[in-house]
Amino acid sequence: MKKFWIVAFTSMLVIGGYIGNEANASKNTKSVERITWEHAGELEAQKGFEKNIGTAGVLSGSYQNYLIVGGGANFPYETVLNGGAKKHYSDIYVLKKDKNKLTMVEHTNLDHEIGYGSSITTNKGVYYIGGSPEKEYADDITLLTIDQNKKLKTKKIGDLPFTISDGIAVEKDGKLYIGLGKQNGNDSNKLYEYDIKTSKTRELASIPGESVRNQSVAQLLNGNLYVFSGGGSIAYTDGYKYNIEKNTWSKVSSVKVDDKEISLLGANSVKLNNDEMMVIGGFNKEVYDHAVKNLNTLKGEELLAFRTKYFNADPYEFNWNKDILIYNAKNDDWRSVGKVPFDAPCGEGLVLMDKNIYSINGEIKPGVRTNVIYSGTILYN
16 A cells, blocks of 8 residues: 655645544643644555545544544535435545654554544543444444554444434543434434443433434533533524533523624534633534525525526635634633634544644535645644
């Protein structure tokens, strides 16, 4: 297999001002002041393809000093406008972090395709939950690690009593908290606890509010599960805290900066420390709501005209969230630490390793992906 370097280019792009990263959450309580971003290369083509055009809904996480990313989906054969079919992948890439660069050490394949599951980084490895177009694997809980020979190791640790995609998941004290998204192919607001030791699943209190909540962002902060945004026929901006000990939900601050509410539907996040999470991406609520309504109500030539204009629009016209947002659970507030200097991604891989955050691929407009990896260096005040 051909090896290559993924290098953090020295040319600075900007100085601005994110499915869980418990293992890499810094204990540093200093505040993030800004992030310096650099282009950090691209992934090689998936097996059977000449070029990697980028994917969304990827598995992503880290184990020790290795970044693990793969799977996801795109439209390699024809555009969405022209009825292109979505393709999922089984490719997994292992990259080693060494100072300011990533080196790919392995490109391998699972025995099935994956995408739109939930990834959790822990000290034991990266858990990947559900997320496969193949029903046989869409209820799997898999643990990914790297052995002493720098080879990917995968171990299935159990099955859920339902399939799941587009949901949320966190880990606490050997238990996984999994829910929302699509369960058995249907929209759901249900939450479950999966005990890794006993392989038992039990249903918990359902999240209040909307009965449909796909592609939310979630993290474990101060021992509680926090869930924000997501969407269905419309995008949401609300937030909730789940008290694991009491099995109860309560409302927290909506996603709001400078009196402007922001949708995080389709975004991704990392845990910075016990109090804070960082989020990158998110569909624009007004554009999303308007599009879903028209795509589901217009008929004939009106629908064709809308689809043509919508899917041919440039990424900036969708006005996806470019603010790098931080939520502080202790203060129950949001702030921005600048903007990403690249097209705002949704469904990207987002991985925190020490003071570096990696944004990997993702969708940059409906049906279109980016194949780029960006590296951000977090600067604290």
